[in-house]
Amino acid sequence: MATSCVKLSADVYLVCLNHALSTEREEVMGLLIGEIDQKRVSHISAVIMLRRSDKRKDRVEISPEQLSDASTQAERLARTCGRPVRVLGWYHSHPHITVWPSHVDVQTQAMYQMMDDGFVGLIFSVFSEEASTKQGRIQVTCFQSINQSPEGEPPQYMRLEIPLHIVPSPRLSxxxxxxxxxxxxxxxxxxxxxxxxxxxxxxxxxxxxxxxxxxxxxxxxxxxxxxxxxxxxxxxxxxxxxxxxxxxxxxxxxxxxxxxxxxxxxxx
Structure with a gap:
């Protein structure tokens, strides 16, 4: 079952955006921490930046060790906050290119959803310009993967856009x-x-x-x-x-x- 929508805390958005703007040569990535309510709404309240072992201009990868370490950090944060938060998704940047996920991003997202059907992906498109005004433009999208193939056929994953809402936060947590x-x-x-x-x-x-x-x-x-x-x-x-x-x-x-x-x- 797909996530109905994602509510991203404004301070988490600030951290992700700062990470995305830290380099325009390669993509950066991180993991999203939060909780899902009974209406399948994801509430993202924290973020974990990941160190890239292999810098690439058009691809990012999360190792199993990083995912395991992030889960441990989420458990520690859950004890601190008193809420059952966990790893709910991932984010990465698209410097100088469109915000839409590539076929590799869609395949990667599908792999994560096999472990958790509520897992979501965020993409921050940075260092782009409006063609008419030449002004800088920042875009963000939230997505999941959906299999369009009939039953019994090889999977053909497509992007499923998930509504994203930036929730105001009174301070930086x-x-x-x-x-x-x-x-x-x-x-x-x-x-x-x-x-x-x-x-x-x-x-x-x-x-x-x-x-x-x-x-x-x-x-x-x-x-x-x-x-x-x-x-x-x-x-x-x-x-x-x-x-x-x-x-x-x-x-x-x-x-x-x-x-x-x-x-x-x-x-x-």
Missing amino acids: GPCLETLVQLPQILCQEELEAYSWTHQISDLDLLTRLHNGAVYTKSLCHIAEVVGGPLLQVLESRLSENKRKMMLLQKEREQLEQELKQLSTESS
Whole structure:
């Protein structure tokens, strides 16, 4: 049975979008955490970013080890939140291409639905432009796979679009904030793995080794510039806003204490 619709928390949408915008050269991916109600509505409340072991321009893969680790994290989050949350889906980016899933995406989605028929997929199309205005465009779609072949015939999977609703959230939740902070670390780990792999090639000359080192350093600087810097500004703004709210609450507390004291004096 297909999922009736997906309700995506706004802070989860923010984390997924930041991850999708972190690179325009390859696709990124992650897993969605939440719960399904009796009406087959998926409520997505958290997200887990996945580190890519194999960077590809047009394909992403989730290993069984990553899926197992995500399930463990979901169980830990369920104990923290006091709700039965679990892995409900996956997301990945489409830089510079259409938002619609490829045949590989549809096949991958069908494979996940064999394990859980409520599993959904999100695709974020980023770094695209409107043809008429040349302005940047961001699109997101939610889908599942459906078999169109008659019974007994080889499966022919097609995309089934699932209604997606972005649900406002009053603040950035703790799990989403922790995931967002992990983004620069994940990107740096990916670059380190790629650079470490070059050290396994024994016949590289000195010039090539220097070039690889320079590329690695440049990649780290790029991550610090386009991801680390903006993220730090967001966290600093969040800290300033929290301090402002604390001051307002402190003033309100003092005012209430004075009113309470005045009432006590009058009653005595």
